[in-house]
Amino acid sequence: MFEQTFKNIDDILHKDAGCTSELDYTEQSSWLLFLKYLDALEADKATEAALEGKIYSFILDAPYRWEAWAAPKTEDGKLDHNAAMTGDDLRDFVNGRLFPYLAGFKQRASGPNTIEYKIGEVFGEIKNKIQSGYNLRDVIDLVDYLRFGSQTEKHELSHLYEVKIKNMGNAGRNGGEYYTPRPLIRAMVKVLKPQVGERIYDGAAGSAGFLCEAFDYMSALPGLSTDDLKTLQTRTFYGKEKKSLAYVIAIMNMILHGIEAPNIVHTNTLAENLADIQEKDRYDVILANPPFGGKERKEVQQNFPIKTGETAFLFLQHFIKSLKAGGRAAIVIKNTFLSNTDNASVSIRKLLLESCNLHTVLDCPGGTFQGAGVKTVVLFFEKGAPTRKVWYYQLDPGRNMGKTNPLNDDDLAEFLTLQATLADSPKSWSMDVANIDSNSYDLSVKNPNGGEVVALRSPQEILDEVAALDAESAEVLAVIRGLIA
Numbered sequence: 268m269f270e271q272t273f274k275n276i277d278d279i280l281h282k283d284a285g286c287t288s289e290l291d292y293t294e295q296s297s298w299l300l301f302l303k304y305l306d307a308l309e310a311d312k313a314t315e316a317a318l319e320g321k322i323y324s325f326i327l328d329a330p331y332r333w334e335a336w337a338a339p340k341t342e343d344g345k346l347d348h349n350a351a352m353t354g355d356d357l358r359d360f361v362n363g364r365l366f367p368y369l370a371g372f373k374q375r376a377s378g379p380n381t382i383e384y385k386i387g388e389v390f391g392e393i394k395n396k397i398q399s400g401y402n403l404r405d406v407i408d409l410v411d412y413l414r415f416g417s418q419t420e421k422h423e424l425s426h427l428y429e430v431k432i433k434n435m436g437n438a439g440r441n442g443g444e445y446y447t448p449r450p451l452i453r454a455m456v457k458v459l460k461p462q463v464g465e466r467i468y469d470g471a472a473g474s475a476g477f478l479c480e481a482f483d484y485m486s487a488l489p490g491l492s493t494d495d496l497k498t499l500q501t502r503t504f505y506g507k508e509k510k511s512l513a514y515v516i517a518i519m520n521m522i523l524h525g526i527e528a529p530n531i532v533h534t535n536t537l538a539e540n541l542a543d544i545q546e547k548d549r550y551d552v553i554l555a556n557p558p559f560g561g562k563e564r565k566e567v568q569q570n571f572p573i574k575t576g577e578t579a580f581l582f583l584q585h586f587i588k589s590l591k592a593g594g595r596a597a598i599v600i601k602n603t604f605l606s607n608t609d610n611a612s613v614s615i616r617k618l619l620l621e622s623c624n625l626h627t628v629l630d631c632p633g634g635t636f637q638g639a640g641v642k643t644v645v646l647f648f649e650k651g652a653p654t655r656k657v658w659y660y661q662l663d664p665g666r667n668m669g670k671t672n673p674l675n676d677d678d679l680a681e682f683l684t685l686q687a688t689l690a691d692s693p694k695s696w697s698m699d700v701a702n703i704d705s706n707s708y709d710l711s712v713k714n715p716n717g718g719e720v721v722a723l724r725s726p727q728e729i730l731d732e733v734a735a736l737d738a739e740s741a742e743v744l745a746v747i748r749g750l751i752a
Contacts, residue, residue: 269413269420273427276409285398289435294512295396296431297519299410300424301389304522305382306333307415326383331368336360338411346408357407358400366390380501382528385518392511392533425479425523432474432516447473447556447599448635451645452480454679455554455597458627458647458686461485463495465503465551470536470585472506475517477554479524486525500526505550507536537563537581540570541588549591556599557582559641573618575611580604583615587622590650596623602630602642605710616708620700623648627686630661630712634668644712658689658697661714692716 273296280286280295309325309332316323329335339350352360373387397403414420433446461467461481469477485499504526508514514533521529561578568574571584579600586596604612605628619625627647635643648654664678685695693716703709 272409276406279402279405283397283402285396293431293435297515303410304415337407353404354400361395389515393515428523447476448674450674450676456481456484459552459595461552467504467552468550469506469555471555471557472508472517473513475520478504506531507534509535537567544588551594553586553596559601573611573614592651594650596648598646599643602644620654623650624652625654628659654700656697660695
């Protein structure tokens, strides 16, 4: 229903001088969607209050509500072209009045978990990049067509928004940081089986894909009560995100999935000293794909007992510390973590094996992540008991993966089936931790079921075969020449 509308919005933004990539298209769509959603939310709450004989107190003052500046309507419900701003007037209002007003909510809000605070955070972090007020008018008219009324409409909007995030991830630059393949996330969630009453955390939230998929999984659990649904809304999903664009997208993504006031904090997770994490700060379930390849400054490294500049290794320490006893985690990390010989890698592997039960390692093939040149693994562990045995699964979809052949849910079906019992197969095996080198703690993926050893040919044999093939080619060409002479 709304797919063409999303395409039309992108077409307009593509023509605007201020928007140069999928990242810009998603960012600009996000703030407009956010305000349209807020208008629908306030309308619903006003209707509920009226039915109860109460007066609803609007979050936004009248001049800044959607129907006042974006889409004033005539009595028959059509756009009032006489009242609707466009061109320079519209752009100047948005840049000079609307954004400063909305950014001010951060100071006026009663606390960080309120919708008011989220409004202030979002509009304090981004700016309107649509330079043409006429393009802005056209985009607003399209956004105004979108509806958030029914669950079907919200579901379609959330699906389309996920497609935008995926496209952004495929667009290069730093877009890939915000997109983890959803089939992989769903498999990670199914292994951990989060339950209502548990707190779910992602300290490198990106576009909040892990939290959204966990919410979808838990919302579909049988026998949920009204109180359970309220718990999922308010006291279940927590995230932190450092980058402004990702923060805004995470908020919008969670809202479209049905979480009204997401518990996402805009902060550098690694700036938090590990020694300051108390029991009240810990979580039952952690799902994350922390950025790898980044380098953190010396002062940030001081927050961690094992010093390293590698961002992903700092995050792994943070996640281990942030888990409750008995808590479960699934973390994506580059596969070199399993075998690196530097002091930090060895020390973190030792910490992981001694403080947690690393029960499963999922080895992902190249191409799992679009635009990422490194191979990755997923570490599944439970805190509180040391590792005795590690079960490995080598994911092999049987094809080269890429933009046109992405990972799908069927690719992970066998993994989920075998993981339930940690069964051996041609693609899976177990390793006893007692047998690993206590100096290196090497956890490399080495499939003992790798098949026959390939005998390498000598250079002379290869040259002989090349000569034979050349001779065959010459004979074929001679026959063809004879036929056309």
